[in-house]
Amino acid sequence: MPANKKMLVLPGDGIGPEVMREVRRVVDWMDRRRHVTFDIEEGLVGGAAIDAEGHPCPDSTMEKAQRTDAILFGSVGGPKWDRLPFENRPELGILRLRKDLGLFANLRPAIVWSPLAQASSLKADLVDGLDLMIVRESTGGIYFGEPRGIETMANGMRRGFDTESYTEEEIARVARVGFELARKRSNRLTSVEKANVMQSGRFWREIVTQVHKAEFADVELSHMYADNCAMQLASRPKQFDVILASNLFGDVLSDLAAAVTGSLGMLPSATLGAPDADGRRHALYEPIHGSAPDIAGKGIANPCAQILSFAMLLRWSFGMEEDARLVENAVEKVLAGGLRTADIMVPGAARVGTSVMGEAVVRELDK
Amino acid sequence: MPANKKMLVLPGDGIGPEVMREVRRVVDWMDRRRHVTFDIEEGLVGGAAIDAEGHPCPDSTMEKAQRTDAILFGSVGGPKWDRLPFENRPELGILRLRKDLGLFANLRPAIVWSPLAQASSLKADLVDGLDLMIVRESTGGIYFGEPRGIETMANGMRRGFDTESYTEEEIARVARVGFELARKRSNRLTSVEKANVMQSGRFWREIVTQVHKAEFADVELSHMYADNCAMQLASRPKQFDVILASNLFGDVLSDLAAAVTGSLGMLPSATLGAPDADGRRHALYEPIHGSAPDIAGKGIANPCAQILSFAMLLRWSFGMEEDARLVENAVEKVLAGGLRTADIMVPGAARVGTSVMGEAVVRELDK
Numbered sequence: 001m002p003a004n005k006k007m008l009v010l011p012g013d014g015i016g017p018e019v020m021r022e023v024r025r026v027v028d029w030m031d032r033r034r035h036v037t038f039d040i041e042e043g044l045v046g047g048a049a050i051d052a053e054g055h056p057c058p059d060s061t062m063e064k065a066q067r068t069d070a071i072l073f074g075s076v077g078g079p080k081w082d083r084l085p086f087e088n089r090p091e092l093g094i095l096r097l098r099k100d101l102g103l104f105a106n107l108r109p110a111i112v113w114s115p116l117a118q119a120s121s122l123k124a125d126l127v128d129g130l131d132l133m134i135v136r137e138s139t140g141g142i143y144f145g146e147p148r149g150i151e152t153m154a155n156g157m158r159r160g161f162d163t164e165s166y167t168e169e170e171i172a173r174v175a176r177v178g179f180e181l182a183r184k185r186s187n188r189l190t191s192v193e194k195a196n197v198m199q200s201g202r203f204w205r206e207i208v209t210q211v212h213k214a215e216f217a218d219v220e221l222s223h224m225y226a227d228n229c230a231m232q233l234a235s236r237p238k239q240f241d242v243i244l245a246s247n248l249f250g251d252v253l254s255d256l257a258a259a260v261t262g263s264l265g266m267l268p269s270a271t272l273g274a275p276d277a278d279g280r281r282h283a284l285y286e287p288i289h290g291s292a293p294d295i296a297g298k299g300i301a302n303p304c305a306q307i308l309s310f311a312m313l314l315r316w317s318f319g320m321e322e323d324a325r326l327v328e329n330a331v332e333k334v335l336a337g338g339l340r341t342a343d344i345m346v347p348g349a350a351r352v353g354t355s356v357m358g359e360a361v362v363r364e365l366d367k
Numbered sequence: 368m369p370a371n372k373k374m375l376v377l378p379g380d381g382i383g384p385e386v387m388r389e390v391r392r393v394v395d396w397m398d399r400r401r402h403v404t405f406d407i408e409e410g411l412v413g414g415a416a417i418d419a420e421g422h423p424c425p426d427s428t429m430e431k432a433q434r435t436d437a438i439l440f441g442s443v444g445g446p447k448w449d450r451l452p453f454e455n456r457p458e459l460g461i462l463r464l465r466k467d468l469g470l471f472a473n474l475r476p477a478i479v480w481s482p483l484a485q486a487s488s489l490k491a492d493l494v495d496g497l498d499l500m501i502v503r504e505s506t507g508g509i510y511f512g513e514p515r516g517i518e519t520m521a522n523g524m525r526r527g528f529d530t531e532s533y534t535e536e537e538i539a540r541v542a543r544v545g546f547e548l549a550r551k552r553s554n555r556l557t558s559v560e561k562a563n564v565m566q567s568g569r570f571w572r573e574i575v576t577q578v579h580k581a582e583f584a585d586v587e588l589s590h591m592y593a594d595n596c597a598m599q600l601a602s603r604p605k606q607f608d609v610i611l612a613s614n615l616f617g618d619v620l621s622d623l624a625a626a627v628t629g630s631l632g633m634l635p636s637a638t639l640g641a642p643d644a645d646g647r648r649h650a651l652y653e654p655i656h657g658s659a660p661d662i663a664g665k666g667i668a669n670p671c672a673q674i675l676s677f678a679m680l681l682r683w684s685f686g687m688e689e690d691a692r693l694v695e696n697a698v699e700k701v702l703a704g705g706l707r708t709a710d711i712m713v714p715g716a717a718r719v720g721t722s723v724m725g726e727a728v729v730r731e732l733d734k
């Protein structure tokens with residue numbers, strides 16, 4: 001029997017706790033049927049942590065995060081904490097986790113399962129079978145660059161400013177994650193920047209080209225400006241395999257790609273750190289949807305993105321490819337069977353709540 | 368008879384010159400039928416200017432630009448100039464014009480004419496009748512912020528960096544353009560930033576809120592993060608009236624909005640400076656499509672965006688609202704009549720080339 005796997009669960013706010021409950025069913029199933037036991041700790045993050053400990057990501061949570069094998073994150077934020085000062089908002093919870101754990105590679109799949117192709121705002125044939133992966137740099141760029149601030153200048157006028165900055169090492173390591181992924185997929189990578197107006201964009205293109213030439217010449221590499229990439233995602237998304245982008249462009253483009261799928265409630269993500277000498281790496285998994293305060297507590301949220309985030313965790317943190325596939329296939333079969341939560345409802349399908357959806361996934365796994 | 372109106376025509380590269388030729392037909396019509404004569408100068412810009420004078424926007428062009436009433440710009444760039452150094456690419460032509468003429472407010476309409484709703488990648492009902500306006504700041508932000516560069520740091524590692532910076536004056540003046548426009552439309556403005564991660568974004572929100580409160584409290588103002596705005600544009604674009612954004616977010620979001628319409632070949636834009644004491648302002652009008660080197664010289668490019676850019680010029684630089692509408696209506700009627708260039712072709716329509724399309728617009732004007 002394999003050693004227990006440590007997992008830190010951070011449900012957060014809004015619908016976070018209720019969709020996380022459905023993951024527990026899958027975890028129990030793993031224990032029962034696959035003889036894989038997880039050693040689960042819970043922690044506070046976001047508004048829940050602000051309320052309890054005065055910080056969106058308190059040291060108590062960071063300590064647990066440092067010693068766990070993998071973090072399963074829910075979602076944070078809500079109207080209750082909207083008027084807090086910049087230095088103390090729920091979002092800082094996720095930013096601190098990314099930065100302090102060195103989670104530099106944010107993997108954001110945009111997938112359209114055939115039964116859901118109708119849910120997209122795009123014509124179904126343009127998205128049916130879509131399967132692209134955005135690799136977003138997530139500890140650098142304008143999110144963390146210094147200097148930054150709001151200041152009064154010598155002439156008495158105020159200004160706000162930020163710094164976009166990328167070192168060659170920061171670009172190269174995330175590019176490697178992108179190229180490795182492309183190799184396991186259709187072997188194509190599109191690197192995105194604004195090399196026509198930004199110096200960091202020029203530099204990004206230079207380093208990606210260099211890494212490509214030296215280590216991944218077999219992968220088909222193309223470069224695209226961010227504005228054009230947004231256009232292409234909205235019009236012909238299936239042209240892409242892996243998209244590589246900075247923190248800021250990756251933020252906008254990955255949300256755009258998610259919207260294009262039409263089913264935000266279905267999309268997971270992984271954010272990975274660098275492997276240490278023993279091959280262990282910090283990693284965090286979270287649905288891309290937010291805390292959806294408007295529907296929290298109603299039992300109608302879609303738990304699939306959180307369950308699929310757990311599948312990514314099995315794959316990336318524990319190398320359990322087979323189990324990850326089992327979970328993903330179970331979700332797909334439940335959809336094909338016609339069950340739908342409200343967010344992905346279509347005429348003729350059976351509308352169900354959060355826990356019926358979770359139970360259906362486990363029943364499918366049991367088959 | 369009104370005094371002659373000065374207009375500087377900069378055809379640029381690729382399809383620029385051939386679509387500009389169709390505008391000349393409309394200009395002639397104005398002279399013949401509306402008794403409005405334009406005093407037209409021509410100038411070099413982009414690759415054409417690099418070839419002739421060694422700079423994408425030579426001083427000879429800047430001098431003409433300084434003394435004209437309005438600039439009609441084509442498009443720049445092409446494979447021939449793709450490998451030029453950063454400091455000498457065709458794109459710098461447009462960047463210099465914006466910066467040196469103080470053209471800080473880039474107006475980018477995204478409109479879907481009913482006959483073209485099918486051309487969108489989005490389902491027709493989601494875009495039919497779409498009419499939104501993006502007001503993009505265009506002389507500030509990360510496009511021009513200092514310091515910027517690629518440098519070797521003390522530890523021997525290289526980095527690329529840029530500065531995003533906005534003063535209160537820069538934000539306030541473009542916000543005013545947005546609010547004024549909203550008042551003439553549906554009275555709603557959505558201001559876009561990443562106030563949750565960027566200091567310049569927090570400051571942007573603060574100043575927009577302040578201008579709103581002091582001068583435009585009657586306009587409905589909302590704030591949206593850039594990633595969410597990208598999502599919303601791809602899924603429910605008709606929710607927007609006026610969108611206000613920084614140079615960088617505006618670049619990406621306006622191209623996204625254009626792609627959502629499905630007919631890039633139809634969309635014009637205007638970029639305006641501040642009015643001087645006599646109410647005169649520098650202004651530049653250009654189609655949002657590029658120079659399309661792949662189809663240049665084939666006589667198949669869609670001239671409508673260039674013609675509609677001229678209509679914007681009539682409206683914004685000469686206050687000729689009625690004439691602007693005449694031109695816009697003529698284009699719409701030609702579409703309704705079933706003529707289509709290749710880029711907007713649909714089954715059942717009549718496919719025509721650049722000049723037949725231009726002639727049809729003038730014939731419609733003649734009616």
Ligand SMILES: CC(C)[C@H](C(=O)O)[C@@H](O)C(=O)O
Nearest residue numbers: 091092094095251563564594
């Ligand atoms: C919550 C916010 C800080 C965050 C970001 O901008 O990175 C979010 O949009 C995301 O993509 O995870």
Ligand SMILES: CC(C)[C@H](C(=O)O)[C@@H](O)C(=O)O
Nearest residue numbers: 196197227458459461462618
């Ligand atoms: C050509 C390029 C510099 C330009 C920009 O990024 O502003 C273009 O994309 C635009 O939107 O006009």
